[in-house]
Amino acid sequence: MSGPHPLNQAVIAQALHDLRNGQLRRAKTMGFGDEDLDALKHPAMVSVLANASVSWCSVIVNRDVVRRLLHQVDDVSREISEIDRLLRLGASTELVSKFFGLTHQEIALRRSVIGLPKRKGRHPVLTEQQDADLWIGWSAEVKERETALNDDKGMLEIAADLAEQTALPLSVIWSAIGKWIDEGLV
Numbered sequence: 001m002s003g004p005h006p007l008n009q010a011v012i013a014q015a016l017h018d019l020r021n022g023q024l025r026r027a028k029t030m031g032f033g034d035e036d037l038d039a040l041k042h043p044a045m046v047s048v049l050a051n052a053s054v055s056w057c058s059v060i061v062n063r064d065v066v067r068r069l070l071h072q073v074d075d076v077s078r079e080i081s082e083i084d085r086l087l088r089l090g091a092s093t094e095l096v097s098k099f100f101g102l103t104h105q106e107i108a109l110r111r112s113v114i115g116l117p118k119r120k121g122r123h124p125v126l127t128e129q130q131d132a133d134l135w136i137g138w139s140a141e142v143k144e145r146e147t148a149l150n151d152d153k154g155m156l157e158i159a160a161d162l163a164e165q166t167a168l169p170l171s172v173i174w175s176a177i178g179k180w181i182d183e184g185l186v
Contacts, residue, residue, distance in 0.1 A: 004051040011057045012050040090169030123169040
């Protein structure tokens, strides 16, 4: 004779846990009715259900939720790579904090983990020529990508790409872009 069905035991354990913690609705959403829940108050009834060798319940997999959870791993990896890239390009702590919600301590730790030296002081100000060249590159990218001026994420992508192309610190480029938008220089 086979032993108790493990799914039955898991469902009973969850139902009893929910009932002990006042989660009557959770027990009901699993499919239990009022009479069933009343029977769970009696240890003999719980034993009959938990030790049944035939499965009296089934599992339904919510594939959308499973896919979302599995994609979260990719999303987290992508976010870590993006943060690392921005930090390597010279993003300020404030910029990374704004877009990813990290604290100053988390950003400092991230900088340390990827081997970036501690920054001292502010980045240099752009020369007139750098400013003009950067504005030309930025305005061309905004038009080519059709990025709205209020699309901060899109602007950050453009700024990061410009930082790679020009070897200028991302925080300096981000500041210049903000200034140009504020001045209406589009």
